[in-house]
């Protein structure tokens with residue numbers, strides 16, 4: 001068994017770990033992740049859970065920076081399942097489109 005620990009990485013200011021991921025087993029596990037922002041989807045059908053309860057479907061978004069990378073991506077998940085990774089430029093473009101559509105919808 002390997003008892004060596006990995007050297008800590010410099011965490012992003014928004015990283016949940018914030019301490020360099022010293023308990024990671026593999027270097028690939030030393031990715032910085034932000035808190036997850038979850039939006040419940042009120043117009044989508046409820047989903048049945050294994051315990052018999054039902055839950056709203058969700059979209060969630062968080063930040064990710066892989067170990068050794070200088071760039072951050074926005075990770076979008078549906079029902080906690082990773083679906084798409086956006087660069088910050090792509091996310092900014094999506095933000096503009098969503099804002100424009102929102103303003104059109106409420107006009």
Ligand SMILES: [Zn+2]
Pocket residue numbers: 010011012015016017018019020021030031032033
């Ligand atoms: Zn980190």
